[in-house]
Amino acid sequence: MKVTIVDYNSGNISSVINSFKEVAKDKVKIEVTADLNKIKSSDKLVLPGQGSFKSCVDALNNIKGLVDVLDDFATNDKKPLLGICVGLQMFADIGYEESETKGLSWIPGKVSKIDNQNGKYKLPHIGWNQLNILKESKIFKNIENNSHMYFVHSYEFIPEEKSVIIATIDYSSKVVCAVEKDNIFGTQFHPEKSDRLGLKIIENFINL
Amino acid sequence: MLKNRIIPCLDVKNGRVVKGINFIDLKDAGDPVEQAKIYSDGGADEICFLDITASNENRETIYDVVEKTSKKCFVPLTVGGGVRTIEDINKLLNCGADKVSINTAAVQNSTVIVESSKKFGSQCIVVAIDAKKNADKWEIFTHGGRNNTGIDALEFVKKMEDSGAGELLVTSMDRDGTQVGYDIDLMSEISSKVNIPVIASGGVGNLDHLVDGIKLGNASAVLAASIFHYGKHSVKEAKEYLDKKGIPVRI
Numbered sequence: 001m002k003v004t005i006v007d008y009n010s011g012n013i014s015s016v017i018n019s020f021k022e023v024a025k026d027k028v029k030i031e032v033t034a035d036l037n038k039i040k041s042s043d044k045l046v047l048p049g050q051g052s053f054k055s056c057v058d059a060l061n062n063i064k065g066l067v068d069v070l071d072d073f074a075t076n077d078k079k080p081l082l083g084i085c086v087g088l089q090m091f092a093d094i095g096y097e098e099s100e101t102k103g104l105s106w107i108p109g110k111v112s113k114i115d116n117q118n119g120k121y122k123l124p125h126i127g128w129n130q131l132n133i134l135k136e137s138k139i140f141k142n143i144e145n146n147s148h149m150y151f152v153h154s155y156e157f158i159p160e161e162k163s164v165i166i167a168t169i170d171y172s173s174k175v176v177c178a179v180e181k182d183n184i185f186g187t188q189f190h191p192e193k194s195d196r197l198g199l200k201i202i203e204n205f206i207n208l
Numbered sequence: 209m210l211k212n213r214i215i216p217c218l219d220v221k222n223g224r225v226v227k228g229i230n231f232i233d234l235k236d237a238g239d240p241v242e243q244a245k246i247y248s249d250g251g252a253d254e255i256c257f258l259d260i261t262a263s264n265e266n267r268e269t270i271y272d273v274v275e276k277t278s279k280k281c282f283v284p285l286t287v288g289g290g291v292r293t294i295e296d297i298n299k300l301l302n303c304g305a306d307k308v309s310i311n312t313a314a315v316q317n318s319t320v321i322v323e324s325s326k327k328f329g330s331q332c333i334v335v336a337i338d339a340k341k342n343a344d345k346w347e348i349f350t351h352g353g354r355n356n357t358g359i360d361a362l363e364f365v366k367k368m369e370d371s372g373a374g375e376l377l378v379t380s381m382d383r384d385g386t387q388v389g390y391d392i393d394l395m396s397e398i399s400s401k402v403n404i405p406v407i408a409s410g411g412v413g414n415l416d417h418l419v420d421g422i423k424l425g426n427a428s429a430v431l432a433a434s435i436f437h438y439g440k441h442s443v444k445e446a447k448e449y450l451d452k453k454g455i456p457v458r459i
Contacts, residue, residue: 011301011327011328011329011332012301012302012305012306012328012332014278014301014302014303014304015278015282015304015306018278018279018282018304019282022279022282050328050329050331050332051327051328051329051331052329055326055329116403119403122403122404122405122428123403123404124330124331124374124375124404124405125210126331126374126375126405126428127210127211127212127213127253127405127428127429128210128211128213128253128458129209129210129211130209130211148211148458150283150284151210152284152331152374153331154330169210170209171209171210192282193282193283193284193306194282194283195248195282195283196282198282199282
């Protein structure tokens, strides 16, 4: 099996690479590339994302043909894909960070700034917060409700269909922190930085 | 709910861990990679490396330390000390740092914060300030606390927030190495001035100081060095103590 981490110049992905390699050991091949053919031939994809919604979408669009290949992988071939942080946010139709920017439209919804309630809540939301698991998911196998995960973000994904939400966190309101729609998974938190439980989620994804 | 973070900090010189007492006297306390692993296994919410060899010829040693650590520790890793340019930041992130803390360069030229937060995202840009009480205000110092600038800390932090900093690491120079506790007034003043998280640093001597940093100083996270790495307290002990005092921590 081959799992590919899409390297589209979205910022720092070394932690994602390290964590997947740690979990995969020698059993699963972890590839890090933006090569379209290699992506197509992968069994699973990881779409990381750091920086702003706009900068990530722009970076995807800067690699000719990449968005089409990702679209095909996720929506036609329906092979498993995991979006992390802005990687998850880009599943939406539209994002409002920096300027109004179109997303990948895999899960209907928008990405807006978390309401800081006039300064009551610090932004970015940085640190460890507890999952409220709403639905069973294969990526949450052996993950207990209220487990801690590491977050760093100021924007939240607001899907139109609430049924895709598999976990939320409490910060200002119920912020969506994990989604699942068929073969598409996403975490707002960083499993690669969430200690043993984060690695467990990565293992669950690899084992899908 | 969001938990308050405990961040052990390792001062690293020539690839080895040391701790400065008021920034000057140094003692050797071990291998940074092993130390970091002990901390993350013990429940540290983040690990911080401060490279104090920064401006010397042994600068490259920190990249090796960061690279090795990031393959063993799966909690966030912040690295600071001598970070001046976009290229320095890029190199540290590529080695596996998750955040980079910038001190002198941010004071000298705030465009490095504007540009780096645009390029890499605010989430990985921490502005570190060293502040010292001077009459009725706090003054910013640079170059590891050697040079005074005349800049008012409270004005400066606002500027850093506006420039794109994701977090502030605030060290009281009056307290650093003294073990008498954080400068609570400094922490709470800064915390109320900005909407980004503040990490309190400088002066921790016992576990109550950590409690005060959060409860009275309104810090989102507390950083400490010597109380952890001379074995005085473990991170686990610290977290259990905070939990007992009603502070939300990850246990």
